Amino acid sequence: MTFTSTGRRGSGRAASQTRAARRGSTAKLALAALLGLGALLCAAALLYTSGHLISSSALRPENVLMVYVPIVLVRTFGFGKAVMQYLERLAGHSAALRVLSSLRGRLYRLVEPLAARPRSRVRTGDMLGLMAEDIERVQQLLLRFALPALIAAAAYTVGIAAIGRLDPGFAVFMACYAGYLLLGAPALALLGGRERRRRARQARRRAYTELTDAVFGMQDWMLSGRTREWLARFAEQRRHAAALEGGLRRRAWRMHWLSQCLSGVAIILLSLWAGGLAQQGAIGPTWIAAIALAGMPLLEALIRSGDATARVTDDAAALRRLRDTELEGERLAADDARSAAEAAAADAALAGHEVDGHAAGHPCELRLERVCYRYPGETGDTLRDLELHAPPGKRIAVLGRSGAGKSTLLSLLQGELAPTAGRALLGGHPLWAGADSQAHCAVLGQQPHLFDTTLAANIRIGRPEADDAAVMRAVRLAGLEPLVESLPMGLRTRVLEGGRRFSGGERQRIALARVILLDRPIVLLDEPAVGLDPRTEQALLRTLLQALEGRTLIWVTHHLTGMEAMDEIVFIDEGAITLRGTHRQLLQSSAHYRRLYRLDRPAAG
Ligand SMILES: Nc1ncnc2c1ncn2[C@@H]1O[C@H](COP(=O)(O)OP(=O)(O)OP(=O)(O)O)[C@@H](O)[C@H]1O
Numbered sequence: 001m002t003f004t005s006t007g008r009r010g011s012g013r014a015a016s017q018t019r020a021a022r023r024g025s026t027a028k029l030a031l032a033a034l035l036g037l038g039a040l041l042c043a044a045a046l047l048y049t050s051g052h053l054i055s056s057s058a059l060r061p062e063n064v065l066m067v068y069v070p071i072v073l074v075r076t077f078g079f080g081k082a083v084m085q086y087l088e089r090l091a092g093h094s095a096a097l098r099v100l101s102s103l104r105g106r107l108y109r110l111v112e113p114l115a116a117r118p119r120s121r122v123r124t125g126d127m128l129g130l131m132a133e134d135i136e137r138v139q140q141l142l143l144r145f146a147l148p149a150l151i152a153a154a155a156y157t158v159g160i161a162a163i164g165r166l167d168p169g170f171a172v173f174m175a176c177y178a179g180y181l182l183l184g185a186p187a188l189a190l191l192g193g194r195e196r197r198r199r200a201r202q203a204r205r206r207a208y209t210e211l212t213d214a215v216f217g218m219q220d221w222m223l224s225g226r227t228r229e230w231l232a233r234f235a236e237q238r239r240h241a242a243a244l245e246g247g248l249r250r251r252a253w254r255m256h257w258l259s260q261c262l263s264g265v266a267i268i269l270l271s272l273w274a275g276g277l278a279q280q281g282a283i284g285p286t287w288i289a290a291i292a293l294a295g296m297p298l299l300e301a302l303i304r305s306g307d308a309t310a311r312v313t314d315d316a317a318a319l320r321r322l323r324d325t326e327l328e329g330e331r332l333a334a335d336d337a338r339s340a341a342e343a344a345a346a347d348a349a350l351a352g353h354e355v356d357g358h359a360a361g362h363p364c365e366l367r368l369e370r371v372c373y374r375y376p377g378e379t380g381d382t383l384r385d386l387e388l389h390a391p392p393g394k395r396i397a398v399l400g401r402s403g404a405g406k407s408t409l410l411s412l413l414q415g416e417l418a419p420t421a422g423r424a425l426l427g428g429h430p431l432w433a434g435a436d437s438q439a440h441c442a443v444l445g446q447q448p449h450l451f452d453t454t455l456a457a458n459i460r461i462g463r464p465e466a467d468d469a470a471v472m473r474a475v476r477l478a479g480l481e482p483l484v485e486s487l488p489m490g491l492r493t494r495v496l497e498g499g500r501r502f503s504g505g506e507r508q509r510i511a512l513a514r515v516i517l518l519d520r521p522i523v524l525l526d527e528p529a530v531g532l533d534p535r536t537e538q539a540l541l542r543t544l545l546q547a548l549e550g551r552t553l554i555w556v557t558h559h560l561t562g563m564e565a566m567d568e569i570v571f572i573d574e575g576a577i578t579l580r581g582t583h584r585q586l587l588q589s590s591a592h593y594r595r596l597y598r599l600d601r602p603a604a605g
Pocket residue numbers: 119375376378382400401402403404405406407408409
C-alpha cells in the first residue's frame with residue numbers, strides 16, 4: 001500500500017537524519033567538555049600564577065620586570081577563562097538543544113499515532129508532560145550532569161597527574177581523597193537518600209491524586225458536609241509531603257557542607273605538602289601559595305559534579321519514561337507494520353478479483369469474518385468469532401450487557417485495533433490500525449466535546465472549508481434550525497466551555513450536525529441518546545435516523561427504542577453474537593427479545 005511504503009521511506013530518512021544529528025551533537029558535547037576543561041585549567045592557572053605573583057611581590061623584587069611574566073600570565077589566564085567559559089556554554093547549549101530537537105522530533109513521530117488512539121496507554125496529558133517537562137530534564141541531565149561530570153573527571157586526572165610528577169606517594173593519597181569527593185560523596189547521597197526520595201515522591205503523588213479526585217467530586221463533598229474534614233486531611237498530607245521534602249533538602253545541604261569542609265582540608269593539606277617540598281628545596285617558597293590556590297577551582301569542579309550526581313535520579317526517571325514511551329511507540333509501529341502486511345496480502349488476493357469467494361464489492365462495504373480480539377496481556381478473547389456484513393446503507397444495532405465487548409467492536413470498526421484472528425474488511429481491504437484509519441467513518445458518542453468557540457466553528461470541525469450553505473444544511477438536518485434562529489448571534493453564538501451554553505439534547509444535535517457535515521459513508525453511534533429524557537431521546541433518534549438516511553449505521557445501544565428502523569439487530573454476550581435478526585423476526589422467534597422489548601417499551605408491549 002502506498003501509505004506504508006511512503007511511511008517506511010519517511011521513517012528511514014528520519015532515522016538517518018537522527019543519526020547525523022546524534023553524531024553532530026556528540027562532537028559538540030565533546031568540544032564543550034574540552035572548552036570546559038580549558039576554562040577550568042585557566043582558572044587553576046590564574047590562581048596558580050596569582051599565588052606566585054603575590055608571594056614574589058611580597059619578597060620585594062628589585063624592579064617590576066622581575067614579575068612582569070606572571071603579571072602578563074595572570075591577565076592572559078583571566079581573559080582566557082572568561083572566553084573559554086563563554087565558548088563552553090555556547091557549544092554545550094548548542095549540543096543539548098540539538099539533542100533535544102532530535103529527541104522531540106523522534107518522540108513526536110513515534111507517539112503521534114499513540115495519542116490519537118483512545119486505548120493507548122499514553123494519553124494526551126502524559127504527552128504534554130513528556131514533550132515539555134521530561135525532555136527539559138534531559139537538557140538538564142546533559143548540561144548540569146554529563147558536562148560537569150566529564151569536566152570534573154578530566155580535572156581530577158590532570159590534577160593528580162600534576163601532583164604525581166612531584167610526589168607519587170602524595171598523588172596516591174590525593175587520588176583517594178579527591179576520589180571520595182568525585183565518586184564517594186555522590187554515591188552515598190544517591191544510595192542513602194533513595195528510600196527517603198521514594199517516600200517523598202509517593203507522598204507528593206498521593207496528595208495530588210487526592211486533590212484531583214476531590215476537584216472532580218467537589219459537589220459531592222460539599223453536599224456531604226465534610227468539606228472541612230477533607231481540607232484538614234489534605235493539609236495534613238501536604239504538611240507530611242513538605243516535611244519529607246524538607247528532610248531531603250537538609251540532607252543534601254549537609255552533604256554539600258561536608259564536601260566543602262573536605263575541600264578546605266584538602267587545600268590545607270596541599271599547602272603543608274607544598275611547604276614540605278619547599279623545605280626540601282624541590283620548589284621555591286613562592287610556589288607554596290600558588291599550589292594551594294590552584295587546587296581550589298579543581299576541587300570546586302569535583303564538588304559541583306558530585307552535587308549534580310546526587311540530583312540525577314529525577315532526571316533519570318524522566319529518561320526512563322521517555323524510553324518507555326519510545327518502546328510503546330515501537331510496539332504500535334510493529335502492530336501497524338503487521339496490519340499493513342495483512343493489507344498487502346489482501347491487495348494481492350484482490351488482484352485475483354476475489355477475497356475468499358466474496359467479490360471485492362463496494363468500497364464502503366464492511367465485513368467482519370470470524371473476528372477475534374484479545375487485549376495485550378489478557379488470557380481470554382474479548383471478541384470471539386464475530387461475523388458481520390454491512391453493505392452500504394445497512395443499519396445495524398448492537399446490543400449487549402455492560403462489558404460484552406461493544407466498545408471494543410467499535411474500536412475495531414474504526415481501525416484503532418487490528419483483529420488478533422479473523423479479518424475486518426472495508427471494501428475488501430483490511431481495516432488496519434493506521435494513521436488514516438478513521439477516514440472512512442464518523443463517530444457520534446455519548447458526550448461529544450464542544451470547544452469553547454462559536455457554534456459554526458464547532459460544526460465545521462471536521463470540514464473547516466465547508467461554506468455557510470453546507471453548514472446551514474447540516475443545521476437543518478440535525479433539527480437545529482429553530483434553536484439557531486432563536487439565538488441573537490445565530491451560528492456565531494459561543495458554546496462556552498464544554499458546550500455549557502446548550503442542553504444535553506442540543507449538544508448532541510450540534511455533534512450530529514458535525515457528523516452530517518463530515519459526510520462519511522459509515523457512522524458509528526455509541527449510545528448518543530444516553531442520559532436524555534425519553535421524549536428528547538425519541539426526538540433525537542428520529543432526527544438522527546432521518547438525517548443519516550443512506551449511510552451505513554452501526555449503533556451501539558442499551559435500549560430497544562428505534563429498533564424497528566434497523567435492518568439487523570445483533571446481541572453480543574461475552575464477546576460472541578448470541579442472537580441476530582430484524583426486529584420483526586426477533587419479536588416472532590425470541591422470547592428473550594420480546595421480554596426485553598416489553599420492559600423497555602411498555603406501551604408498545
Ligand atoms: N484496554 C483493555 N485491556 C484489557 N481489557 C479491556 C480493555 N478495555 C476493555 N477491556 C475489557 O474488555 C471487555 C469489554 O469491554 P468493552 O468496553 O468493549 O465493553 P462494552 O460492552 O462496551 O461495555 P459498556 O457497555 O459498559 O461500555 C471488558 O471486560 C473490559 O474489562
